[in-house]
Amino acid sequence: MDKKILVNEIFGPTIQGEGALIGKPTIFVRTGSCDYRCHWCDTLYAVLPEYRHEWTPMTAEAILEEVARLSAGHPILITISGGNPALQPLEPLLDIGHQCGFTFALETQGSVARSWFAKLDHLVLSPKPPSSAMSTDWEKLAACVAAAGSQTHTVLKIVVFDEEDYAYARRVGAALPHLPIYLQIGNPTPLQSVQGTADETFFSSQQPNLCAMEQHLSWLLDRVTADGWNEVTVLPQLHVLLWGNKRGV
Numbered sequence: 001m002d003k004k005i006l007v008n009e010i011f012g013p014t015i016q017g018e019g020a021l022i023g024k025p026t027i028f029v030r031t032g033s034c035d036y037r038c039h040w041c042d043t044l045y046a047v048l049p050e051y052r053h054e055w056t057p058m059t060a061e062a063i064l065e066e067v068a069r070l071s072a073g074h075p076i077l078i079t080i081s082g083g084n085p086a087l088q089p090l091e092p093l094l095d096i097g098h099q100c101g102f103t104f105a106l107e108t109q110g111s112v113a114r115s116w117f118a119k120l121d122h123l124v125l126s127p128k129p130p131s132s133a134m135s136t137d138w139e140k141l142a143a144c145v146a147a148a149g150s151q152t153h154t155v156l157k158i159v160v161f162d163e164e165d166y167a168y169a170r171r172v173g174a175a176l177p178h179l180p181i182y183l184q185i186g187n188p189t190p191l192q193s194v195q196g197t198a199d200e201t202f203f204s205s206q207q208p209n210l211c212a213m214e215q216h217l218s219w220l221l222d223r224v225t226a227d228g229w230n231e232v233t234v235l236p237q238l239h240v241l242l243w244g245n246k247r248g249v
């Protein structure tokens with residue numbers, strides 16, 4: 001029997017707020033459990049074991065039933081997020097979901113490679129920069145890219161809070177030059193702050209400060225153009241602009 005998938009929440013339809021699929025209608029399936037503990041994680045309820053009681057073990061069929069209910073039976077992109085969804089047994093979900101007409105994007109930090117990455121339509125690898133206080137295992141990141149192969153649309157997405165993160169993004173881009181790379185300004189959680197950041201007002205605010213976000217985005221754009229780094233795409237988080245840090249939208 002297939003192992004069950006730990007699901008934290010299923011919500012939508014909404015839009016993808018980040019990266020290569022920004023603006024695309026989607027339903028999110030957020031899995032529980034993560035092997036990282038990023039300093040600025042904004043989904044700790046899908047990470048920390050003390051929230052385990054909120055994670056429901058579900059079969060692939062039960063997940064797809066809920067997705068189909070939310071989409072009123074229309075085919076839609078399913079975005080699998082976390083936590084780290086690579087920790088979950090997702091292959092049956094991809095197999096059955098594709099048979100039902102759904103497509104799949106999965107977002108992971110690239111710390112665990114799975115052979116079923118090759119069955120995804122989109123793989124978003126989001127290795128974490130120094131401000132997360134996590135360190136990157138470059139071999140595992142490369143293994144994720146290799147596991148996805150040539151049929152899956154694989155992209156990189158790097159969150160940038162400060163100069164150090166920017167330098168890290170340059171390093172990732174240099175290590176994997178064949179992959180499209182998306183840079184995104186960071187969005188600290190309301191009660192967290194990040195040391196040594198470019199804009200103290202932004203990073204100490206209880207709610208996203210749109211003016212400060214604009215300034216931070218402008219700083220990042222200037223940084224990229226000054227370096228002539230023209231292969232990247234620089235984006236804000238669209239859902240934060242629309243709904244702030246509200247959960248489930």
Ligand code: SF4
Nearest residue numbers: 034036037038041083
């Ligand atoms: S990898 Fe993602 S979900 Fe896990 S702790 Fe970091 S930001 Fe949170």
